[in-house]
Amino acid sequence: MSTQVQSARQTQHEEPLPAGYEKRWWALLFINISLLIIAIDNTILNVAIPSISIDLGATSAEIQWIIDAYGLIFAALLLTMGAVSDRYGRKRWLQIGVALFGLGSLAASFTESVETLIAARAFLGISAALILPSTLSLVISTFPKRERPQAIAIWAATFGIGVGIGPVVGGYLVEHFDWNAIFYVNVPVAIIAIIGGYFFITESRDENAPSIDYLGALLSIIGLFTLVFGIIRAGELGWGHSEVTAALGVAGIVLTSFIIWELLTPKPMLPMGFxxxxxxxxxxxxxxxxxxxxxxxxxxxxxxxxxxxxxxxxxxxxxxxxxxxxxxxxxxxxxxxxxxxxxxxxxxxxxxxxxxxxxxxxxxxxxxxxxxxxxxxxxxxxxxxxxxxxxxxxxxxxxxxxxxxxxxxxxxxxxxxxxxxxGVAVLGTILNNIYIDRVGELVTQLPALPEAALEAVTESIQAAHIVAASPQVPEQAATLIVNTANSxxxxxxxxxxxxxxxxxxxxxxxxxxxxxxxxxxxxxxxxxVEIAPSLQPAYATTNGAAAAVPTYQRAYLVPMPDNRATDATTVMTVLRDIYQGDVLVRIGGRVYRGLADAPQTRHRFAHIMRELADTLNASSQHGIEADPTQQYQQGSFPVQVAGGGRTDVSEVVTVLRDVYNGQLMVQYGGQLYHGFADVPATKAAFIALMRETAQLSKRSSAQQGFTTAPDAGAIIGQQPAPPQNPVTVINRRSTSEYPAVGD
CATH class of the missing domain: 1.20.1250.20 (MFS general substrate transporter like domains)
Structure with missing residues (x-):
């Protein structure tokens, strides 16, 4: 095997270790302790509701707000807090969130009125929105790629266990202490999470994060709040209630506005390309x-x-x-x-x-x-x-x-x-409708009872049991109420x-x-890589000369001859040869040399290549040129040529996307951009091209029965063997060939 290929493969498999790697398992422990607090809080309140209702004299509507205040604020702020943590530091926001959660829990444990408890629960929702996005993003920044699936599995298991043990912890505390204990138990856990996190979790942030998208944040908060509010109220009032339809209507309008704004703004909070x-x-x-x-x-x-x-x-x-x-x-x-x-x-x-x-x-x-x-x-x-x-x-x-x-x-x-x-709203609505229908038939058979009692029987099963236990209700009627309500x-x-x-x-x-x-x-x-990254200059130039640009690393890079940025001609050559020469596809027992040769997709590829040519011509017409000083981390060519394994169209799409969005530093109007897709003159063309390529890879390759050709030797009798080095790369300095994988 050539030295160049060996070096390329080594680069592909070697991965720099994240900062704080040696402390990663300790970091995961304290990340998960922080996660456990809010996971338990999702379900711990359920078993305390009867005690809270009696102690504070809360009505059914007030109890619902005690439950919903947390989830409403939590869901509404998640996207915004995730973006803020990327910009200002995930560890910082995690620690702030845990500290606030501890303070909010302490306040909730001392509340003596429904109003203050609802306010405390809303404050806990704000704190949880700071914590949850930071936990998972810190797992990503703490663990290398090869260990992430295991770390994410532990993270997910922690959340699931927390949700499951919430009723256990809550039930024990309510039975042996009182309902206030379900809140103040969070305080010592929060202190442990803060101290451990301070010493073992390594800070991470997006060093190139744009400024906060304030309008996008506002629209997402309003849209998500009204959406979740409408869903929750639908479970209580029914989907056709005017309050529900109004909330969902506002949510639809605001979230649509949010999507449009995120597509138009140069610095979106949530890139729609995801x-x-x-x-x-x-x-x-x-x-x-x-x-x-x-x-x-x-x-x-x-x-x-x-x-x-x-x-x-x-x-x-x-x-x-x-x-x-x-x-x-x-x-x-x-x-x-x-x-x-x-x-x-x-x-x-x-x-x-x-x-x-x-x-x-x-x-x-x-x-x-x-x-x-x-x-x-x-x-x-x-x-x-x-x-x-x-x-x-x-x-x-x-x-x-x-x-x-x-x-x-x-x-x-x-x-x-x-x-x-x-889930709660839809499945709860089904349960409630059937319950009301069945118990409604019972009400007509009951002896004369106060109207309030009859309404309570049809309201909920808990209320039905309370009515049945009343000494004013005859024993036979009480038994009928309990049996019918249970059934x-x-x-x-x-x-x-x-x-x-x-x-x-x-x-x-x-x-x-x-x-x-x-x-x-x-x-x-x-x-x-985003299909259409937000438009922003990567690095400015000084006096017309490109400033020093740090190495732009990506796991799969198209290796150019001199390991430098290349120009539009080279991109055209590489992509044309990927489509026409590097990929063997088998359709109906016959092997074709490249997807462009397959009759079912020939016209599609011709169309894409024409668009590609037009786009590159437009780029050159607008003065886009390669930055000759840019150095790249050399990777391996992911599309393997004859002599090695074959690939399918999905990898071609990956190469295409990465070439456009990350492999070229292009200079336009005195600014440097990461890839052609960042340049305003070509952005729309690349979006259209990538959309068509994605559709082609999803539909044509699957529907037309494309399969990987497993062995070049097995098909020599059917089709002439392709050349060992079919891709010729040309730039302004030299002409050379890609090494064949497997040499």
Missing amino acids: FRNLSFSSASLSIALVFFALFGTILFLTQYMQTILGFSPFGVGLRILPVAFSMGIASGISAQFTSRIGIKLTVAIGIFLTAAGLMFSSQFYDVDSSYGTIAVGMVLIGSGLGLAISPATDSIMGSVPESKAGIGSAMNDTTREIGGAM AFVEGMTDAMFIGAVIMIASGVFALVALPNRLRAGAASHGA
């Missing part, structure tokens, strides 16, 4: 759907076991542990599954397991079910969730640049919150779980179709 990457968009939807199932299930199980089966709050918490433990174990082994069968299959299997658990529960849960039967459903649901969440999260974070880890993490967290809110609740719960199972089955099919099986080379290594 969503064109299926590893990002499909995994985000998968995350939302699994949390749809998780939050809906936890809500049902706590009410079912506490009200119908009669377990104490602490007993309910203990009996929900199978969800947490199975979720934690499955998250822990998900990295091994992903390495063997890929992201697509791992996520799909997890979603189908969750569907199986929901389907089992819908068929076998009853008013007198044994705990063993309940545990089977919980283990299936928890295992499926754990198996799906970790690789889907890894897919999201692996598809954004490391510099944008904060906003990527925030997007991951936002989809969780919206998915969870949708109605279980019927509504199991019907909702059945519908949830159907939704999860559809989600699993979606994951199989849409989710890439493995992160593409560029994405897995260094984060996917």
